[in-house]
Amino acid sequence: MELLKTPTVVGSIGRHLSIGDRLSLQQVSEEVASALRPSDLDYYKARLSKTHIIYDPQFMDPLLLDEFDATTAFQVRKTSDPTKTCVLIHSLLTDYIKNLMALDLTDEDSYGSVFGSKMISEQDKARILVNLRKYADMDDADNVVYLETSDKVQNFLNKFTKIKFDEMRDNFDNQDYSIVALLVETLNILDQEENMVQFFKDENKFPYDFFPDTILDSGNQLDKEALSTVIQDLVKYFNDKSRVIDECFGQQLPVMLMYMESVLEKEIIGKFLSDECHKNMEIVPIVYYELLVNFVSNLNDSLNVGKNYKVMTRTFINLYFEPLVAQYLEETITLFEENSIEEINKFEKDYEEQDKLEQENIYKSILNEYNTDENKTNKFELLTSFTKMFSKSDSNAEEIKFKTNLEVITKNLKNLKNYINFELSSEIINQAKAKVDSVLVFESIDGSVIDKKRINEHIELIFIKLIGILEIYHVKPGFEKAIDVLNRYDPTEFKSLESLESLNTVEPLVKFTELINIGDLIYQMLEIFYENELVQKKILDKNEFLNNANQAKKRFEATLDNFVANGLNIGIDKLMDEIEFLFNTLQLPNDFNPKSEDIAVTINGPTKCAKTVVKLLSNHINLLNGSTEKGVIDVFQQEIGERFFQVIVKNIKKRQISTNGAIILICDLNLYYDFIVNTLRQKNITPYFAALKQVGQLYLISKDDSKELGKLIGDLSKFNGIFRQEEIYEFVTKRTDWLKVRKDVEKAMYGLGITDCVIM
Numbered sequence: 001m002e003l004l005k006t007p008t009v010v011g012s013i014g015r016h017l018s019i020g021d022r023l024s025l026q027q028v029s030e031e032v033a034s035a036l037r038p039s040d041l042d043y044y045k046a047r048l049s050k051t052h053i054i055y056d057p058q059f060m061d062p063l064l065l066d067e068f069d070a071t072t073a074f075q076v077r078k079t080s081d082p083t084k085t086c087v088l089i090h091s092l093l094t095d096y097i098k099n100l101m102a103l104d105l106t107d108e109d110s111y112g113s114v115f116g117s118k119m120i121s122e123q124d125k126a127r128i129l130v131n132l133r134k135y136a137d138m139d140d141a142d143n144v145v146y147l148e149t150s151d152k153v154q155n156f157l158n159k160f161t162k163i164k165f166d167e168m169r170d171n172f173d174n175q176d177y178s179i180v181a182l183l184v185e186t187l188n189i190l191d192q193e194e195n196m197v198q199f200f201k202d203e204n205k206f207p208y209d210f211f212p213d214t215i216l217d218s219g220n221q222l223d224k225e226a227l228s229t230v231i232q233d234l235v236k237y238f239n240d241k242s243r244v245i246d247e248c249f250g251q252q253l254p255v256m257l258m259y260m261e262s263v264l265e266k267e268i269i270g271k272f273l274s275d276e277c278h279k280n281m282e283i284v285p286i287v288y289y290e291l292l293v294n295f296v297s298n299l300n301d302s303l304n305v306g307k308n309y310k311v312m313t314r315t316f317i318n319l320y321f322e323p324l325v326a327q328y329l330e331e332t333i334t335l336f337e338e339n340s341i342e343e344i345n346k347f348e349k350d351y352e353e354q355d356k357l358e359q360e361n362i363y364k365s366i367l368n369e370y371n372t373d374e375n376k377t378n379k380f381e382l383l384t385s386f387t388k389m390f391s392k393s394d395s396n397a398e399e400i401k402f403k404t405n406l407e408v409i410t411k412n413l414k415n416l417k418n419y420i421n422f423e424l425s426s427e428i429i430n431q432a433k434a435k436v437d438s439v440l441v442f443e444s445i446d447g448s449v450i451d452k453k454r455i456n457e458h459i460e461l462i463f464i465k466l467i468g469i470l471e472i473y474h475v476k477p478g479f480e481k482a483i484d485v486l487n488r489y490d491p492t493e494f495k496s497l498e499s500l501e502s503l504n505t506v507e508p509l510v511k512f513t514e515l516i517n518i519g520d521l522i523y524q525m526l527e528i529f530y531e532n533e534l535v536q537k538k539i540l541d542k543n544e545f546l547n548n549a550n551q552a553k554k555r556f557e558a559t560l561d562n563f564v565a566n567g568l569n570i571g572i573d574k575l576m577d578e579i580e581f582l583f584n585t586l587q588l589p590n591d592f593n594p595k596s597e598d599i600a601v602t603i604n605g606p607t608k609c610a611k612t613v614v615k616l617l618s619n620h621i622n623l624l625n626g627s628t629e630k631g632v633i634d635v636f637q638q639e640i641g642e643r644f645f646q647v648i649v650k651n652i653k654k655r656q657i658s659t660n661g662a663i664i665l666i667c668d669l670n671l672y673y674d675f676i677v678n679t680l681r682q683k684n685i686t687p688y689f690a691a692l693k694q695v696g697q698l699y700l701i702s703k704d705d706s707k708e709l710g711k712l713i714g715d716l717s718k719f720n721g722i723f724r725q726e727e728i729y730e731f732v733t734k735r736t737d738w739l740k741v742r743k744d745v746e747k748a749m750y751g752l753g754i755t756d757c758v759i760m
Contacts, residue, residue, distance in 0.1 A: 010035035416511035592661035662699030710748020
């Protein structure tokens with residue numbers, strides 16, 4: 001006891017005592033109390049700092065802790081008197097500490113003794129236990145007491161918490177949600193928020209058999225009815241859970257959001273829908289739309305979450321669906337390109353197989369016609385059979401070769417228009433439109449994970465890819481094959497006199513114009529696609545000439561125009577070859593040089609050759625009508641007219657024309673002129689044919705008027721400036737009486753004749 005009379009010793013001892021022991025020591029004597037008093041402030045400040053109660057000397061609270069009890073002891077935040085505050089907290093909680101320290105934790109029936117005989121709600125018990133834990137943490141001056149008290153408080157708190165969770169589980173299973181709500185309040189006081197959320201998740205695990213086996217049909221396409229059913233089931237499921245959560249948790253804990261996020265991430269999007277989308281990425285936009293629109297909009301309001309319930313749900317959907325959307329955008333164009341090229345390749349393969357089969361049938365048909373019994377036994381060696389026949393008979397070989405080539409060329413011409421397939425192109429364009437429609441689904445959704453700029457760029461890319469696919473893999477190869485067939489066509493190779501007389505069309509040109517029609521239809525469809533899907537929907541501005549989509553469209557148009565121009569040029573060549581062939585075969589030598597010298601020779605109008613030529617031309621000049629713009633048609637028709645003019649001139653220069661025959665020539669030239677004026681109707685070339693009519697007059701003038709003939713040659717105005725004097729002179733040399741009129745003609749033209757020249 002002598003030690004207690006020394007203030008420094010007492011102060012040192014007091015600093016290492018628990019609050020209860022220090023207060024007890026103060027009761028020993030006034031001297032001891034006085035010795036402890038100087039260290040009270042620091043001692044109690046140190047205790048309060050453990051519970052974040054601030055010491056503020058200026059703080060005024062005359063009724064310090066008067067309104068507090070064991071459940072609210074630590075609600076004080078400031079104090080100007082740490083000693084008084086600590087003593088009062090100790091007085092409020094010391095009985096509970098004593099009861100707890102005396103408790104046998106193995107005897108759950110005695111747990112109620114901790115709280116005394118007074119009736120206390122479960123929530124207040126929880127508050128007292130939380131305060132006891134704070135008190136134990138605060139009372140740490142005596143390490144032995146601190147460890148013993150803290151351990152006992154924590155163990156009891158754990159057991160109490162477990163009991164409450166067990167009670168909550170039992171009542172939850174019995175759907176006594178009002179009792180669960182009270183237990184939630186109790187456990188919330190005990191800082192069991194995370195454990196309660198986990199408890200709800202554990203008690204409400206997403207059913208493993210909730211979803212159907214798939215939402216795709218047998219063709220791996222989206223079954224919209226199945227998806228709709230899934231969305232309806234999800235709405236019902238979450239509305240049921242939301243109702244339970246509202247009853248159990250109210251607004252105490254954000255359980256609904258945590259539960260919603262967890263299930264969306266791990267079960268709905270992260271598992272089932274992700275698996276289904278990876279089976280067919282094309283369903284991503286529709287699934288996303290259904291989730292973000294039809295699922296979210298049909299969720300009932302949630303008391304637990306509040307007014308942001310649907311906003312937050314959309315946020316979760318975007319968060320976990322965004323990787324699928326990104327993958328879809330990345331793969332959709334690749335898939336579109338691969339599928340389109342595959343369709344084109346299949347078309348090409350099928351066409352080649354059909355072409356091969358048709359060619360084999362041609363060979364077999366001709367082989368059967370000429371084959372001997374010996375050759376027929378070797379039916380699988382087609383080429384060998386041909387070789388055998390060729391070796392047996394040269395005449396047969398030539399005939400077979402002729403017929404085979406004729407049939408093959410006829411087949412190739414017939415199939416010319418099939419090199420570009422409108423139905424295939426239309427299907428690919430429709431697929432591109434479907435891609436655009438799918439991407440635009442994202443634009444129709446409020447709060448979509450992708451913005452307008454990204455959507456526009458993606459649609460633009462679809463259009464560019466569409467044009468590239470059609471141009472590179474279908475249109476360009478198709479026209480190249482067609483032009484190759486045109487180039488190899490020889491109109492003179494397989495014609496007979498009978499076929500010439502009934503000739504109506506030049507098949508390559510007709511078939512090529514049909515191909516042009518198909519190409520133009522494809523371009524028109526692309527133009528409609530461009531206007532409807534890109535311009536009207538404000539994906540791009542058509543006036544931005546440097547825009548990639550605009551540039552791609554112009555390149556396609558230029559490619560088409562080049563092929564059309566090249567093909568038509570070749571086609572016109574073949575048409576003119578055909579006309580030349582007609583002139584060389586149907587134009588008889590005596591057409592313009594009748595044998596009869598009778599001036600009254602009967603005139604039956606234009607020659608059969610002229611009529612056939614005009615008929616042939618008439619059947620070709622309007623081939624492009626309706627398939628391309630008027631400017632192209634005019635160029636095409638003018639080119640035909642000019643080239644026809646050249647062929648006529650060439651034909652005249654090859655003939656011998658008598659005065660009587662001139663009448664027939666003039667009939668032919670009048671027919672050509674009428675064709676140009678009334679059928680072709682291209683005013684630019686009318687002067688050429690008017691000049692040709694004047695050429696006919698050169699042969700009508702009698703040899704007795706040879707001087708007048710010479711004057712006519714010198715009058716270039718008669719020929720509209722179309723022909724030079726040398727050309728007119730050449731025409732005149734084709735007169736049958738040229739040698740008789742030559743002297744007078746040349747003298748009229750040059751002032752002297754050849755016979756007037758004398759060598760000195």
